[in-house]
Amino acid sequence: MxxxxxxxxxxxxxDAEKIMAAARRAILAQRQGRQVVMVVSAMGHTTDHLVDLAxxxxxDPPARxxxxxxxxxxxxxxxxxxxxxHSLGHKAISFTGGQLGIRTDSMHxxxxxxxxxxxxxxxxxxxxxxxxxxxxxxxxDTADITTLGRGGSDTTAVALAAALHAEQCEIYTDVxxxxxxxxxxxxxxxxxTRIGYDEMLELATAGAGVMHNRSIEFAKxxxxxVHVRSSFSDSEGTVISWxxxxxxxxxxxxxxIQKEARLTVRGVPDRPGAAAAIFTRLAGRNIPxxxxxxxxxxxxxxxxxxxxxxxxxxxxxxIVEAVGKELGVEEVGYDENVAKASVVGLGMARQAGVAxxxxxxxxxxxxxxxxxxxxxxxxxxxxxxxxxxxxxxxxHAAFRLDQPPPPTPDESVPEANGKNxxxxxxxxxxxxxxxxxxxxxxDETQGRVTIGDIPDRPGLAAKLFQQxxxxxxxxxxxxxxxxxxxxxxxxxxxxxESYEAALETARRFSREIxxxxxxxxxxxxxxxxxxxxxxxxxxxxxxxxxALAEAGVNVEMxxxxxxxxxxxxxxxxxxxxxxxxxxxxxxxxx
Ligand code: ADP
Ligand code: ASP
Ligand code: MG
Numbered sequence: 165m166x167x168x169x170x171x172x173x174x175x176x177x178x179d180a181e182k183i184m185a186a187a188r189r190a191i192l193a194q195r196q197g198r199q200v201v202m203v204v205s206a207m208g209h210t211t212d213h214l215v216d217l218a219x220x221x222x223x224d225p226p227a228r229x230x231x232x233x234x235x236x237x238x239x240x241x242x243x244x245x246x247x248x249x250h251s252l253g254h255k256a257i258s259f260t261g262g263q264l265g266i267r268t269d270s271m272h273x274x275x276x277x278x279x280x281x282x283x284x285x286x287x288x289x290x291x292x293x294x295x296x297x298x299x300x301x302x303x304x305d306t307a308d309i310t311t312l313g314r315g316g317s318d319t320t321a322v323a324l325a326a327a328l329h330a331e332q333c334e335i336y337t338d339v340x341x342x343x344x345x346x347x348x349x350x351x352x353x354x355x356x357t358r359i360g361y362d363e364m365l366e367l368a369t370a371g372a373g374v375m376h377n378r379s380i381e382f383a384k385x386x387x388x389x390v391h392v393r394s395s396f397s398d399s400e401g402t403v404i405s406w407x408x409x410x411x412x413x414x415x416x417x418x419x420x421i422q423k424e425a426r427l428t429v430r431g432v433p434d435r436p437g438a439a440a441a442i443f444t445r446l447a448g449r450n451i452p453x454x455x456x457x458x459x460x461x462x463x464x465x466x467x468x469x470x471x472x473x474x475x476x477x478x479x480x481x482x483i484v485e486a487v488g489k490e491l492g493v494e495e496v497g498y499d500e501n502v503a504k505a506s507v508v509g510l511g512m513a514r515q516a517g518v519a520x521x522x523x524x525x526x527x528x529x530x531x532x533x534x535x536x537x538x539x540x541x542x543x544x545x546x547x548x549x550x551x552x553x554x555x556x557x558x559x560h561a562a563f564r565l566d567q568p569p570p571p572t573p574d575e576s577v578p579e580a581n582g583k584n585x586x587x588x589x590x591x592x593x594x595x596x597x598x599x600x601x602x603x604x605x606x607d608e609t610q611g612r613v614t615i616g617d618i619p620d621r622p623g624l625a626a627k628l629f630q631q632x633x634x635x636x637x638x639x640x641x642x643x644x645x646x647x648x649x650x651x652x653x654x655x656x657x658x659x660x661e662s663y664e665a666a667l668e669t670a671r672r673f674s675r676e677i678x679x680x681x682x683x684x685x686x687x688x689x690x691x692x693x694x695x696x697x698x699x700x701x702x703x704x705x706x707x708x709x710x711a712l713a714e715a716g717v718n719v720e721m722x723x724x725x726x727x728x729x730x731x732x733x734x735x736x737x738x739x740x741x742x743x744x745x746x747x748x749x750x751x752x753x754x
Pocket of ligand 1: 172173174175176205315336337338339341342343344345346347348371372373374375
């Protein structure tokens with residue numbers, strides 16, 4: 165008999181009536197011949213209230229006690245759900261994370277799942293019970309209660325589905341599927357019927373709160389089909405699964421993180437090891453860094469900008485100021501009023517002009533871009549927080565995401581891909597959420613152009629990339645950040661054969677707008693580390709920086725996404741850099 169995991173989010177169990185409705189859904193699925201495991205969140209806004217309560221006591225609660233507190237929310241709902249199913253005449257049993265056998269590391273409030281023992285669940289299922297699992301929690305080796313991070317019940321659900329080899333994991337929530345963007349922010353957003361793991365992973369990390377990003381890592385790693393549906397209707401929802409890469413649309417969705425903060429470290433001595441020192445210390449404190457832009461130094465010193473979640477800013481600042489002193493940097497600045505908008509799509513890797521289109525649409529609305537980073541399937545821009553939602557709406561409209569995409573010729577799903585790999589991957593993992601690296605590739609076919617001292621005003625990125633594209637240059641990676649005196653610096657890569665055209669265009673552009681004369685290299689080396697969890701494992705970028713620094717290789721450009729880390733170094737250092745990264749990530753390479 166097949167196993168079905170059904171997860172009910174906070175709004176779906178917000179009161180007694182909704183709990184009864186969820187119980188009926190589970191009973192129906194059991195009647196249809198499935199063994200059912202329900203994963204339940206805390207009721208309504210319970211977790212928020214608990215967080216508030218703790219803050220009323222202290223601004224800095226011990227993480228262990230925070231987990232003790234937060235885990236109670238889910239304990240209430242599983243008990244009530246089991247009672248609901250009993251009252252309807254069916255067998256049910258509730259379990260906490262610890263009782264379920266969900267073992268995690270001891271990183272309180274952001275713990276990762278190491279293993280799940282399914283014996284107790286299977287025994288209860290065999291007895292005909294509906295098993296009701298508390299979401300979002302586990303237990304560490306020292307028998308302390310841990311939680312998986314806000315929104316973590318999705319991760320419990322998909323992880324259980326993976327461990328139990330369930331047919332499917334259903335996520336019941338207050339929207340009827342995954343939309344092209346948050347429908348609360350953009351009413352024109354459209355529901356997607358299907359989305360691929362990588363696209364969903366990038367969207368989730370970029371701010372699409374409908375799914376916890378780590379749940380999608382599990383789904384991809386163990387090939388679990390996830391079906392996102394409404395608790396309150398029977399509409400068909402969205403299936404998250406393997407999708408053919410041949411999808412025609414360059415952009416499938418957009419997302420926004422409203423509460424980001426930017427830190428800029430100015431005047432970092434331009435020697436290998438400086439950036440590594442900063443990111444290693446941040447990673448050591450488990451602070452995720454997001455957009456990282458390091459501008460190629462002009463006067464022997466570099467500027468490094470990166471973003472963190474706003475709530476992490478005070479801790480990040482303390483660390484960066486301390487490291488900055490040791491390194492002898494000129495200044496550490498920050499801006500806590502920024503938001504990050506991203507567009508995501510598997511198709512953008514094969515289509516030119518996506519970045520240009522995004523920049524042009526933002527320019528038209530007078531939205532100034534403070535930072536840019538791009539990866540193969542994602543472009544992110546940092547803007548003033550007050551313009552965040554407008555930037556999201558503008559991006560959504562620019563790629564006509566409100567319109568159904570044209571039908572693609574081959575929608576057959578290469579399911580076997582993942583399925584065949586599944587057992588092999590499980591066999592290699594020490595912990596279920598371990599970092600997995602699939603490949604480390606070296607691309608020596610590109611060149612780089614950098615323009616410094618670009619006046620900080622809307623429309624310049626749009627103008628530059630319009631001119632570059634008119635010159636027939638296909639741009640690959642782009643990074644931009646605000647450097648000294650509020651002026652921006654921009655670097656981009658292109659195929660070597662277009663290097664001269666790109667440099668010439670950049671020269672003309674710089675003269676026109678009064679920026680510094682561009683510099684560049686005809687041949688750079690781009691290294692791409694591909695895998696899963698590259699971003700949620702916060703130390704990946706730091707490890708790359710450190711390993712390269714120790715090998716004496718300077719990082720010129722970097723971009724990080726969930727599925728790929730790209731690093732650009734000098735052309736003659738490519739091979740050494742590749743070997744260094746292979747050595748650094750040898751344990752995780754499958
Ligand atoms: P739950 O409590 O069920 O886990 P969440 O609040 O975590 O529910 O997630 C559902 C919410 O996610 C929706 O109400 C919606 O506002 C938001 N959301 C953000 N991005 C998207 C998106 N791309 N598609 C659908 N919903 C989204
Ligand atoms: N109750 C937790 C939260 O609100 C976990 C979850 O609902 O997914 O973050
Ligand atoms: Mg959620």
